[in-house]
Structures are given as structure tokens and as C-alpha cells.
Amino acid sequence: MTGPDPDRPAVPGIRPFLREQAPADDRPPPGEQTTSLRPFVLTSGRVAAVDPNIGLETQVSTHPRAWGARLSPEQRAIVQLCAQPLSVAEISAKLRLHFGVTRILVADLRAAGCLEVHVVESEFPDPDTIMRVIRGLRSLS
């Protein structure tokens, strides 16, 4: 045990982050608080897209390995939701997670082998696929 540092002024026994209030003018006014970045706490602050091929409509399904894995509540919710294939947009809407956050969590779960992400390789759908969509829509009453 070393004694107290004589050069450092004595401070009351408060936890460090409670000691000093940030100067008021440094903080953004309440209306301008960066609320859009708050959801990214769930991704440890990562905001960059991991894989640009994971789009809104990309289909995601749970890999059997996920059912024994140790996951955060959000990841667990994604895994449970995707027992049936679901799009990333639907996951985002149903779990009320920001799309950017969902995409990062999905990419993490894929890297961990818990999710299968069915990335479509081609940039633009081929004529046959489009013809099938046309026929499908025409048959709608």
C-alpha cells in the first residue's frame, strides 16, 4: 500500500465520473442531443456497416448452433425470431431496433455461426426472376 499522493489535491470520495460536471455550454442543447447514435450502444459504438451486401430485404435464418450459444438479449431475440426466415428490415421493425444496429448484430451473429445470412450475389435481378414477379402480381386480384 502506498500513501496518498501529496501533489494531488484531496478529493471527496465520489466515483470519478460523478466528480466533475461537464461545463454546461459544452453539452449540446437538449433538442440537438445525438439521439440517433444512442442505439449503437448495443454494438459497442460501431456504426460502420460490416457487410454492404446485408440489405434491408436480405433473408436471415437461425443456424441450429445458435440454440446453445451464449448471447446478449438482443441477439437472443434475433435468433428466436429467425427460426423462420425473415428479412433484416422485419427483424429491425419487430424488435424496434435501428436498422444500422440490426445489420451489425446480424453480421456478428453470422460471424459467430449462429445465423445464416442468405446474401444474393447478383447486383440486378435476372429477367426470369422479374417475369415471375410480373406473373405473380398479375394474378393478384
Added chain:
Amino acid sequence: MAFDPFPENRAAPSDYRAAPTDDRVKTKPPVPVKIIVAGGFGVGKTTTVGAISEISPLTTEAEMTMESVGVDHPNRATTKTTTTIAMDFGCVTIDHTLKLYLFGTPGQSRFSFMWDDLVRGALGALVVVDTSRIDDCYPAVDYFERAGLPFVVGVNTFNGQQGYNLDEVRWALAVRDDVPVLQFDARFRGSVRDALLVVLDQALDKALRMRQT
């Protein structure tokens, strides 16, 4: 859906592994395709999506990069900022191997959106226009022209009135001659379906051209 934080209360892994695995083997995910429904605030994008979607429209929040054109900083040509926008979407199952998604995205005059994530892999777009606020759709039209995405201008006759004829709308938007300008009613499924079929025709043209080259 509730997650039990206490492992001892959960069933053994082998017990709850069985059901989802069997489901997974049976259900191969459908190939997703998407069409974008764009336009200004309150022109009937969500109504359009809701009219044809088999689920009631869901909402997701997404980050978008915007370029605000030299308004705040005269020295710099553009400034990039990000904003969170709400997107309504729905889907139509074509068959068990193919699913069509419709994404309704807001346009905002004065800003040009970077819709790259949204547009990647999209078949095309339906730009919904309200003739009383026609300039609301300019950013969408500009973007789709630059991105080379097939699009169709759909004038929504939401209130049963049509202030301008389609030639006047085409003139005001200054779109190329091969861009269809049509009239539809966002409230009716058949009308929305017909508008989407025109988008798909444009997409088919593009796909056939791409195959030739």
C-alpha cells in the same frame, strides 16, 4: 419471446434444438426482390405500400447520409450529414421461393439523399407525386436518374382530383421520354398493382439490355 436470464430455468439445449432445426430444413428462404416507393411527405407512400402488402406496413429506422447543397457553408460546395429516417415497408409473397418487398422512403427537398443501401439490388422505383406539391419529388427523381434505376412517376389521385394532366406533370419534372408518367389511386390494390407492373416492365427492359451486353 421472453428471455430467461437464469440458465437453470431453461430447457436443456437438446430439447429445444429439435423443433427449430426441423423447421429450418423445410423452409428455404425465398429470394427477396424490392421496389422502392419514393416521394415527398404525405403524398401517400404508406397508403401505396399498405394497399398491396400482405402484412400491415412495418416501420424501420435507418441512417441516411445527406448532402445539403451549399446552404449553410457557402465556401464548401456540399456538406455531408447523417439523419435518421423512418421507412415504412410491406411485402407480397409471390410464391414460396420469391418475395417482393416494398420500401416507402421519404424525400426531402433541399437535401439529396444517399440511398445507396436502399437502391442496391432494387428492381425499380415508383415515385409518388402529389400535383399540388410537385417539387417534393425532385430529389427522388434526381437520385434515380443518376443511379440508373428504372423508375415510374405515379400521380396519386388520392382525393379524386387531378389538377394537371400527365403531360403537364411530365413537363414540370422534365423526365426522359422513356420514363412512364401515369395516374393511380394509392388506396386501391388493383391500381397500385398496375402501377407496380409498369415499374416491373421497366425493370425487365433493363434486365434484358444488361443480358445483351
